[in-house]
Amino acid sequence: MDADRFARAALSRVVEPCDAEVHTLVRTVGAVETLERVRAGAGRLARFRARVTALDTKRDLDIAAKVGARVVVPGDDEWPERLDSIPVPPWCLWVRGPLDLAETVERSVAVVGSRTATAYGEQLAADLSAGLARRGWAVVSGAAFGIDGAAHRGALAVDGATVAVLAGGVERPYPSRHAALLTRIAADGLVVSEVAPGSAPMKTRFLSRNRLIAGMTRGTVVVEADLRSGSRNTVKHAIEAGRPVGAVPGPVTSMTSAGCHQEIREARAVLVTSVDEVIDLIGDIGADACEPARAPSRPEDDLPPVDTVVLDAVPFRSGLTLDAIVRSSAHAPLTVRAALGRLERLGLVAESAGTWRKRPQRRSG
């Protein structure tokens, strides 16, 4: 293993993600020299002393090897280019699974939301993710209970690509009740973390993990979020990274949609209701744009104004004479007669024994 990769693997065990000071060091002197200085522990770097003492990167790499995880670093073919543009990129990524990370996230959407989701939210997360996966989009999420789990499962159900980004080491299933799901994702998709094997999923690591979910995808969709949901932190990161954000509405009586509604109200997210609208928001302009939802068209939709008035004046049940229609519509007899002719040709009205009535229309949809 080359020295840069080894140093980054070590840093991912010792230094918390998003440590601004160490980030500046890595950018300035490189990962190898940074690790040296962290080991030496001079000045403010003394705060890592306890962790440096416990550091055993060979053991971490052995653990990774046992679960088939590799270390991906900037410059690798598999490194997601998008991560170079976020404020503090990860030192490295620990990656489990058969897919190429860079290729997979090139066309990917983050689908995230509350752990305490409703049946409505989970169903939608699964449906949206399945639909996105079927259209060739990878679904990236955080493997949590609720929306995250449903999103991964929706993609897996249609043999789509899905990526779980964890807050702890890639070897430890978290939450543990998602062990089987994570095994399946590692077998068919990708399980990713920026912290070394053996690292516990601590609260601050969830927050930094969220920036990776937002940072490696083209855009983020929040399916259900209460006001305090961690997924709103993912939204914040997506906005900071300049990525589009969608939010799915729900009943205003459901507190698990309140966070989504507020993101929409405050114009941080666009309201989305379907796979098409998600792709319209996040995909390439033009290639992926969708038509706005429209009701099916009817023959009477595009009538000239006078024909609408005349049609309006013709009853369904008992027929009306031309004179009666003239009185009711307040148009001249010749105008009314011409309109009735056009309406008859469209199959909207029929004449019988000198009186006119509407013809029932078959409704499509």
Added chain:
Amino acid sequence: MDADRFARAALSRVVEPCDAEVHTLVRTVGAVETLERVRAGAGRLARFRARVTALDTKRDLDIAAKVGARVVVPGDDEWPERLDSIPVPPWCLWVRGPLDLAETVERSVAVVGSRTATAYGEQLAADLSAGLARRGWAVVSGAAFGIDGAAHRGALAVDGATVAVLAGGVERPYPSRHAALLTRIAADGLVVSEVAPGSAPMKTRFLSRNRLIAGMTRGTVVVEADLRSGSRNTVKHAIEAGRPVGAVPGPVTSMTSAGCHQEIREARAVLVTSVDEVIDLIGDIGADACEPARAPSRPEDDLPPVDTVVLDAVPFRSGLTLDAIVRSSAHAPLTVRAALGRLERLGLVAESAGTWRKRPQRRSG
């Protein structure tokens, strides 16, 4: 009755609302001279001949008197000033009920939506309207089945002011199954129409009626609307009149919310979920503004970053020594000790026999 009022009452029987040609005439030569010319029926005005023949304004005024309706015209104290700023104001308004129309709509909101509403939508319409009425806002709607009816009922339930604007004459309850509701509104609120007694509620009159609902209120809220709902026409009129529009979201699986979602997506309406948010949108800036919905605050919300990391490292169940917390948090021992002191004073952690653990927090809300 003065000549202008009489002429306008007559015009409201003969000429359809929104007739651009007659509107220009009224503005140019006044209502009395316009009625003369319509009666004479020269040129294009010949199209009113059948209706002029049948015209009997005295009879219409008698019908109105029987149901206690008055004719309100521009310049009256009771005339809603806002109607002077819409593209084609009504010739006059036929008004039934004990309230002063101008005063009532000064602080009013249109609450509209689908006739084929769901239980969710009707409940919300009633709750929003009751809440608005309690805060001194009059609720204006169209007395239709579904959302409209629920809106009127919600306002009446709390003895609030409500105004029903009809597409036909004020003497004929439409829809007829809302006869009791309309009797109640006429007794406690106001029933209003721009067409004379005896006029049938025709399709085009519903469309012009919608412009009055949008035009006499400060703003419009759509509670539920399918893609083809007439309430979207009310939204269009509100936007044209420069009035704010709110739309209530719902499940994306409900077609009766699809119209609301599309108005929000296309930025014609602002997403609203509560009475506060409606008043924030429609009321006076400042006086009526609301705070964004926020989760209740917790002591751990505003900690300095280092305290968050340290708190994160302290377990709930088994205590940890200072050394272990130092290792886990990657901060210097003195820094960690100071943070633990602050957290202890906030009641978030406790020490016992040289180890630290988190204290359970009572959750408000």
